Amino acid sequence: MQRGCAxxxxxxxxxxxxxxSAQQTTSSLEQRFQRLDRNGxxxxxxxxxxxxxxxxxxxxxxxxxxTLDEARAHLQARRESQxxxxxRALGVGPTPRSDSPAFTSIQxxxxxxxxxxxGPGQWMGGTETLRLLAHGGKLFASIGYWTDTPYLQPxxxxxxxxxxxxxxxxxxxxxxxDAGFGPQYLRxxxxxxxxxxxxxxxxxLEEPVTLLxxxxxxxxxxxxxxxxxxxxxxxxxxxxxxxxxxxxxxxxRDRVTGIHHLFAGLRGFIVRGAYDCEAPxxxxxxxxxxxxxxxxxxxxxxxxxxxxxxxxxxxxxxQSGGLFRRIDGPKPRWELVWRWxxxxxxxxxxxxxxxxxxxxxxxxxxxxxxxxxxxxxxxVVYRIDPAQDHKAVRELDIRxxxxxxxxxxxxxxxxxxxxxxxxxxTDPETGEQVHLIGVCVTHPxxxxxxxxxxxxxLVRHVDATYAHGRVYDPQFPEPNPxxxxxxxxxxxxxxxxxxxxxxxxxxxxxxxxxxxxxAWIYRGTMSPVGPAED
Numbered sequence: 149m150q151r152g153c154a155x156x157x158x159x160x161x162x163x164x165x166x167x168x169s170a171q172q173t174t175s176s177l178e179q180r181f182q183r184l185d186r187n188g189x190x191x192x193x194x195x196x197x198x199x200x201x202x203x204x205x206x207x208x209x210x211x212x213x214x215t216l217d218e219a220r221a222h223l224q225a226r227r228e229s230q231x232x233x234x235x236r237a238l239g240v241g242p243t244p245r246s247d248s249p250a251f252t253s254i255q256x257x258x259x260x261x262x263x264x265x266x267g268p269g270q271w272m273g274g275t276e277t278l279r280l281l282a283h284g285g286k287l288f289a290s291i292g293y294w295t296d297t298p299y300l301q302p303x304x305x306x307x308x309x310x311x312x313x314x315x316x317x318x319x320x321x322x323x324x325x326d327a328g329f330g331p332q333y334l335r336x337x338x339x340x341x342x343x344x345x346x347x348x349x350x351x352x353l354e355e356p357v358t359l360l361x362x363x364x365x366x367x368x369x370x371x372x373x374x375x376x377x378x379x380x381x382x383x384x385x386x387x388x389x390x391x392x393x394x395x396x397x398x399x400x401r402d403r404v405t406g407i408h409h410l411f412a413g414l415r416g417f418i419v420r421g422a423y424d425c426e427a428p429x430x431x432x433x434x435x436x437x438x439x440x441x442x443x444x445x446x447x448x449x450x451x452x453x454x455x456x457x458x459x460x461x462x463x464x465x466x467q468s469g470g471l472f473r474r475i476d477g478p479k480p481r482w483e484l485v486w487r488w489x490x491x492x493x494x495x496x497x498x499x500x501x502x503x504x505x506x507x508x509x510x511x512x513x514x515x516x517x518x519x520x521x522x523x524x525x526x527x528v529v530y531r532i533d534p535a536q537d538h539k540a541v542r543e544l545d546i547r548x549x550x551x552x553x554x555x556x557x558x559x560x561x562x563x564x565x566x567x568x569x570x571x572x573x574t575d576p577e578t579g580e581q582v583h584l585i586g587v588c589v590t591h592p593x594x595x596x597x598x599x600x601x602x603x604x605x606l607v608r609h610v611d612a613t614y615a616h617g618r619v620y621d622p623q624f625p626e627p628n629p630x631x632x633x634x635x636x637x638x639x640x641x642x643x644x645x646x647x648x649x650x651x652x653x654x655x656x657x658x659x660x661x662x663x664x665x666x667a668w669i670y671r672g673t674m675s676p677v678g679p680a681e682d
Contacts, residue, residue: 250675262274278290280651289315291336341358383429412433417445456485499524503524504569563587567586603636
């Protein structure tokens with residue numbers, strides 16, 4: 149214990165010693181690291197660094213050892229945290245209002261019941277609510293049927309429909325089927341309200357055009373579908389030349405050509421599209437992908453006017469995956485800027501794949517945006533700073549956060565996060581801006597406990613501190629037995645009330661991958677925050 153504490157105290161001393169040079173700091177850290185590394189293998193075990201909490205923070209790749217690089221990264225994160233506190237004390241940088249309970253004490257009620265029919269008699273079911281999205285004053289939900297096996301077959305009196313999109317026209321309106329794409333489609337994995345200011349040639353449009361775009365997935369050629377809002381009709385755009393479901397979308401206006409594009413991320417590819425009023429669905433896509441050879445492209449984001457994409461790491465070759473940025477121009481290219489700690493498993497997806505890329509203000513007071521994203525295992529929020537050559541730091545260890553909050557030494561079970569974008573939200577009374585992050589974690593209480601049956605989400609404040617809330621309706625105390633609500637896959641602010649938040653989810657991997665009518669959507673209401681009592 150003395151050795152571990154000494155190292156932690158040494159780190160703290162290095163951080164506080166603001167007068168020491170970077171070279172002296174590095175040298176001091178290396179010397180202390182070498183003294184602790186008793187067997188000289190270049191890494192610290194938990195026996196050598198006997199401080200479990202700090203060890204967990206430093207072990208970025210979760211391999212059970214701390215390397216010198218990981219110790220340096222932890223030291224830098226502590227430096228930046230101290231710097232942020234000092235800047236805020238001087239009135240520089242964002243001021244957090246982390247004491248607001250508005251986002252952690254939301255009262256939820258079940259709003260959608262799978263296994264029912266809508267007003268016109270169309271079947272509504274599903275195993276997962278994959279995406280909630282406000283568009284045109286309505287709320288849309290993409291519903292998937294993954295692990296509702298056997299596929300393509302009815303379950304008793306319940307018909308097989310394939311993936312659907314539901315719509316809610318107003319707060320008090322019931323959900324109804326807006327689109328059914330056919331029995332061969334299992335999920336609608338991507339959905340975006342894409343706004344275009346130019347056509348495919350770069351010619352400015354008289355008025356911006358916004359299309360609701362969705363991507364039902366099947367084993368056939370990839371395709372996007374768009375909604376004609378005037379009629380409610382869904383139209384299939386021309387299929388892409390690559391196969392596989394579209395996992396992510398993002399819009400970006402090329403800073404050189406001026407063309408406003410829609411980018412689609414698939415397994416191994418990024419394909420560029422644009423608005424084309426003459427094309428089917430008013431979308432046209434390039435014949436060849438811009439980026440290829442990666443794993444699944446789960447997330448894209450525009451930060452500081454630059455487009456970024458996270459492609460799953462397919463191999464040890466550098467260009468096989470990581471965080472890429474697009475170099476705009478007539479002959480665009482994608483440049484690798486960072487690779488997160490990863491673990492390759494033969495014949496399986498990379499487990500640390502990055503999701504939920506979101507651009508947020510620099511919590512250290514800079515006048516630029518930084519990028520946050522999460523990796524599923526071991527469950528980490530990373531912050532990447534483009535102004536620091538895309539240097540990445542661990543902003544939150546999600547598994548450790550919930551373990552400490554729930555009073556256990558280690559949080560067992562899955563730790564997935566940010567299935568979709570991190571949703572910006574504003575407290576209507578205080579003006580505090582936060583981001584809501586859906587997670588899939590398992591409360592340590594017994595299987596029949598209320599907390600075990602709940603779903604959970606994180607609240608990220610502007611100062612990079614975190615809180616959490618849960619989704620549960622006491623009127624329905626046993627949702628989806630025996631698994632409970634499971635994952636919060638998606639959250640969205642209501643288009644008709646600034647105090648309402650909708651959440652949806654479930655993960656088809658639960659319950660031994662045998663699920664039926666487990667998709668859920670709950671409506672949450674923020675309680676007014678009254679004046680403080682004397």
